[in-house]
Amino acid sequence: MVRKAGRTGEAGRAGGVVRRVGEVEQVEAAGEVNRVGKAGALRRTHIAALATYVPPRVLTNADLEKMVDTSDEWILQRTGIRERHIVDRGVATSDLAKEASLAAIAQAGLTPDDIELIVVGTTTPDTIFPSTACLVQHKIGASRAWGFDLGAACSGFTYALTAASQMVASGAHRHALAIGADVMSSIIDYQDRATCVLFGDGAGAVVVSALDGRSAGDVGIIDFAHEIDGSGGPALCMPAGGSLRPASRETVEGRLHYVKQDGQTVFKFAVRKTEEICRRLLARHGLTPSDLNLFVSHQANRRIIESAAARLDLPADRVVINIERYGNTTGATIPLALNDARADGRLKQGDLVLLASVGAGFTVGAVLVRWSI
Ligand SMILES: CC(C)(COP(=O)(O)OP(=O)(O)OC[C@H]1O[C@@H](n2cnc3c(N)ncnc32)[C@H](O)[C@@H]1OP(=O)(O)O)[C@@H](O)C(=O)NCCC(=O)NCCS
Numbered sequence: 406m407v408r409k410a411g412r413t414g415e416a417g418r419a420g421g422v423v424r425r426v427g428e429v430e431q432v433e434a435a436g437e438v439n440r441v442g443k444a445g446a447l448r449r450t451h452i453a454a455l456a457t458y459v460p461p462r463v464l465t466n467a468d469l470e471k472m473v474d475t476s477d478e479w480i481l482q483r484t485g486i487r488e489r490h491i492v493d494r495g496v497a498t499s500d501l502a503k504e505a506s507l508a509a510i511a512q513a514g515l516t517p518d519d520i521e522l523i524v525v526g527t528t529t530p531d532t533i534f535p536s537t538a539c540l541v542q543h544k545i546g547a548s549r550a551w552g553f554d555l556g557a558a559c560s561g562f563t564y565a566l567t568a569a570s571q572m573v574a575s576g577a578h579r580h581a582l583a584i585g586a587d588v589m590s591s592i593i594d595y596q597d598r599a600t601c602v603l604f605g606d607g608a609g610a611v612v613v614s615a616l617d618g619r620s621a622g623d624v625g626i627i628d629f630a631h632e633i634d635g636s637g638g639p640a641l642c643m644p645a646g647g648s649l650r651p652a653s654r655e656t657v658e659g660r661l662h663y664v665k666q667d668g669q670t671v672f673k674f675a676v677r678k679t680e681e682i683c684r685r686l687l688a689r690h691g692l693t694p695s696d697l698n699l700f701v702s703h704q705a706n707r708r709i710i711e712s713a714a715a716r717l718d719l720p721a722d723r724v725v726i727n728i729e730r731y732g733n734t735t736g737a738t739i740p741l742a743l744n745d746a747r748a749d750g751r752l753k754q755g756d757l758v759l760l761a762s763v764g765a766g767f768t769v770g771a772v773l774v775r776w777s778i
Pocket of ligand 1: 474475476479480483484559598599600602641666667668669671672675705706709733763764765
């Protein structure tokens with residue numbers, strides 16, 4: 406196999422010979438090999454706890470019918486969404502992340518002082534700086550943690566999970582928080598019917614811990630794959646508010662501090678890439694989609710998830726869809742879907758679960774997990 410170096414999360418190889426040839430790394434392997442760790446140098450990690458939080462206020466399709474020219478029928482048919490949760494004024498991403506984080510830490514049987522790293526995947530930080538990670542660290546009292554925000558839009562959670570997991574796998578830290586949290590309502594134009602029906606607010610947090618002494622078999626976080634493709638930038642973006650177009654009277658009057666998207670381009674890319682990255686990650690382990698117990702993808706649109714699942718030949722009972730209740734909460738969708746699946750008894754210890762995401766950028770991610778809690 407020949408691949409571009411650094412294109413995926415194949416952080417070293419066991420069982421294959423790796424040669425660097427310019428920008429391209431050639432991996433001569435028995436099949437497509439395991440990831441990880443020069444000769445097993447990395448520790449295995451797992452999701453030790455998972456918790457989510459959504460603000461109490463609900464915005465239904467009927468509410469939106471009163472705000473823009475839309476209908477419950479259109480929204481449900483085109484997106485699968487019935488309602489979404491929206492914060493009250495003054496509530497920010499770090500507030501939602503705090504609730505999810507404290508619950509996850511308690512569930513893991515830890516205290517905030519046990520957390521050494523906080524990675525927040527968010528597109529709606531409380532402020533450009535300080536980072537939301539700093540705000541969460543202070544709000545939960547994680548006195549020993551460092552951390553950072555990670556901008557990967559709707560791939561925020563898969564990227565944060567991989568980043569946190571690799572830091573724990575390296576031996577640098579024992580317990581990390583990977584958070585996906587967004588207050589999308591802060592950057593949504595509630596006069597634009599093409600986008601305002603899609604998004605909601607929410608947060609999810611997992612504690613990622615080392616699996617010392619429990620490493621028999623493929624338990625925990627098995628592998629990951631990620632891509633970025635900046636050519637897709639214009640298809641989904643917030644045009645102003647950054648260094649290119651700082652806030653000005655013109656940007657505000659032009660409504661440029663809101664999400665703009667070419668829905669069909671995003672839709673097609675998401676379906677194609679979700680299938681591609683999932684098959685690639687599974688193939689690396691000699692697996693096919695039929696080996697999965699559960700497929701938990703980013704929840705952007707019911708039709709995207711169903712189309713990707715159909716391409717992967719996955720039956721409906723192995724696909725988690727909960728977009729109906731939350732809309733697209735960007736960084737929070739995958740933890741919200743995992744948590745609902747767990748509550749319903751669909752996600753069980755020992756299940757082989759594939760997480761997948763596509764987001765603005767474009768960003769693409771997949772994480773393969775043997776569920777351990
Ligand atoms: C946004 C999305 C739901 C639109 O669905 P679609 O089937 O592509 O619909 P179109 O954009 O082609 O619009 C079809 C018609 O519905 C209209 N429409 C758009 N939003 C509407 C709404 N909320 N209510 C009623 N009509 C609406 C359009 O104006 C258009 O009307 P026209 O035919 O008269 O021009 C869909 O493209 C999508 O989900 N894309 C991906 C978005 C996404 O996942 N973003 C986040 C990625 S992480």
